[in-house]
Amino acid sequence: MESLGATTLEAITLLLSGDEELWDIIGISFQISTTAILIAIVPAILIGFALAYAEFPGRRLLISFFNTLLAVPAVVVGLTLYILLSRQGPLGEWKLLFTQTSMVLGQIALSFPILVAMSHSAFQSAEIRAWDTARTLGSNPLSSFLIIMREVRFGLFSALLAGYGRIIAEVGASMMLGGNILNYTRNIPTAIALETSKGEFAQGIALGIILVSMAFLLTMTLQYLQGRGALVHE
């Protein structure tokens, strides 16, 4: 194995050279994860809101259910969907296994509990007075919901980042559901796992740099937005 410095330099060169295979993997990764998070975010926020503000039977049970799902390993989610989507499985006729769609489904399943749990906590942080005030000012339920969303926007944005962070770097479910097919279902984490097993560290490090850079960028964005939203102290 070459020295870490030399491998890192090779990885940076690979990135800067615009290596088609490498950037294809990065593109697929972001495309799948972004699709998954965009599909999951709206229902997750609505459920988080309902858990925080609506009184209905089984509410506490549902909160416990989503909190439990937070601890389920990605590989178990992958295995469950694999069984459902495999040829002999109940959804085998859909022929989704080893496609980008199955990877999107896996990532939705992984991000959904995080999005629900964190948006629930964000909505809980807004007092009931906020909802009552919006309603008493004459806003209809939808407008009041949007006003409350604005109140807890940083919490919701954190939920989005946490959910995205989990699925973009997740390897277990992607490997089982996507099959790691080059130019189709090979994403950043599955490529890193493959290249490392082959002893090709440069491409793995290059993809790792992308993941770390993305995490840094997202965190900086959140900090910037929170800074803008901070209270002005007199």
Add this chain to the structure above:
Amino acid sequence: MSDIKFIGVEKTYGRKKQLKRILDDIDITLTRGECILLTGKNGCGKSTLLRILSGMLKPDEATVITGLQSSNWKKSRKLLRNQVMYLYQEPYMFDGTVYRNLSYAISGVDAKQKINQVLEWADLKHRENTEAKCLSGGEKQRVALAQAWLKQPDVLLLDEPTANMDDTSRKSTEALLKKFKDTGTALLIASHDINHFSHIMDKRFALIDGELNDVTNISESSQNNHDDQMNSVKKYANNISLFPQNTQKK
């Protein structure tokens, strides 16, 4: 607007074996241009009653009469939401400036003009671009009253509107309340400060053991004695089981 009359308002808290009837068969009429002061000890149910009257909290029982129409609370909830406005002891301010908070109370083409007018009305022009969450208690109350002025409700319910305020803020809040009364808004103020509202008050009700008593013509000191006597009689009655406990009434 016609009067809004509430008949038989009842509310119970707690679970089966520890039920506490906080409001017991209360009747109250909110009349245009009339100010009612609601007194009572902490935890006696003043805020609960106000929240029920504003359509925010579901009572166990209540009938609402407006004009010639009579319906249960649930069916009248939308009407209450539209016509009745409830202000918290410390009003909630949304993220953003005073101007933005006021903008939530009004829409339409002339919204900007009306907001500018109300900023003057509530003496908040100099605070227009201040973060509303950073205001003092008195200023937050003025913002809430300015929102109410923009919304123009028929009934305004206020929960301890001058609690923990200095003299200047209190006087300014009272002056704004007087303006509401003069324009025909019905006011119901829950407060311990009987003297502060004496100049705008038309009636005074005391909430004692879940029951509403008209104490308009009783002085504050006499009322305290009256309350103590009532409590003693009720305790004695409960002890010798002449009357069932409130919790067993129904």
